[in-house]
Amino acid sequence: MSDLAAAHRPAAAQAAFRVLVVDDDPDMVSFLGMLLALEDMKVESAYDGAAALARIAAAPPDLILLDVVMPGMSGFELCERLKSDPATALIPVVLVTALEDHASRVRGIDTGADDFLSKPVNREELIARVKNLRRLHQTRRELEGRRLAAEIQRKEAMRKTFARYISPRLADRIIAESGDAPFEAEAQRINVVALFADLRGFTRLTETLEVSRVVGMLNEYFAVITDAAYRHEGTIFSMAGDCLLVGFNVPFSQPDAALRAWRTAQAMIAGFSPVLARWTEQGGMSTGVGIGIASGEAIIGNIGSPHHMSYTIIGDAVNTAARLMQTAKAGEVLISGSAYEAVRESVPSGRAEARGDVALRGKCGVTAVYSIRV
């Protein structure tokens, strides 16, 4: 067969069919090995049960031809062990035996052997039985291949679902490490850093622009700010109008959550700058990204009705970040005192300005606020 033809054969057919011959008689091993090799099978051998177990553990074969009467562990005992171990139970075992009595045959069936072959071995019968098992093996491999493909498809669908909230990289990590567990877990209260971003004054602008243009502009804007969130492994919880809510330290622990939020804010404003320049050039629009960041406790979980569930974050940190975002000007980050303390050393000198303790709308008490111009 040409290389080209071989390349187009199914993978299962191309992989060598590996047979382990277990027999204490070297002449029998040579004989069986020779016949199987003539059928393009890869033959390995072991001369006792212990050596066979070691070989099987190192590299499970596709089929085992097993002598029954061997010193030490008999073929029956070895077969029983293989069939009772989930890791080896599916490997077909053919007992090759010169035992002729009925009781031995019954014992062989009891051990879970898949087939019998009498000694002296008739080569035509041997080849017919082994080829039959090879066909079954290949069918099983193909089915397993299909099952794996379906599993990959399922994970890909899950990854796409996760990617609504998080970066593709983080989605891959969740699937690799724990399936969909973080999103299925019970609601919990944890410390988070919440970031709200908003396109300042854009709502007013939309009243004077054509619908198609508004949608195009929003898509450009969200492309920039979601990319910034994903690059710093933030979790996107909601996107409404021109407003985006991103959480950090959720669903996975991020000890540097505040720093990630601050860097995300910088990347959002810097990334949007050329887009804004183009918009301004085209239509003289005056807008820009305003951002609020706050840290504190929040409740995380799947909230909603049986018809619509949403992975949601609620709590004081979220409310505070929302209020800060509402008062932030274009190109400004307003950050709560606790979050600022965590990023203070990363803020270029002269960029931050303390706003003092501010009474934010809808909140009891006051909040220490800092303004950072990016």
Next chain:
Amino acid sequence: MSDNHNHTVIVARDLEDLIPVFLKNRHREVDTLRVALAAADFEQLRQLGHRMKGVGNSYGFETVSAIGKQIEDGARSGDRASLEASIAGYADYLSKVQVTYE
């Protein structure tokens, strides 16, 4: 593959490379059988006979399997005379056997 009374065995050509070692092992087997019989080790005799029965005719040496069965049965019953005769017959057979490849 067949064995006939004039001690000629016809073996498939693709097994030709294995036959010298196979026959060498059979000659050694005769020595082992004699030692086992001298020691009255009937369990070893039974195992050796069982092995001969399995391997002999697999290669086409029907007589080796037949003698193997005699030895296995003789060892089970502890029949020294029968075993002695079987081993002698085995040695005689091996000294005369001729192999033809087809």
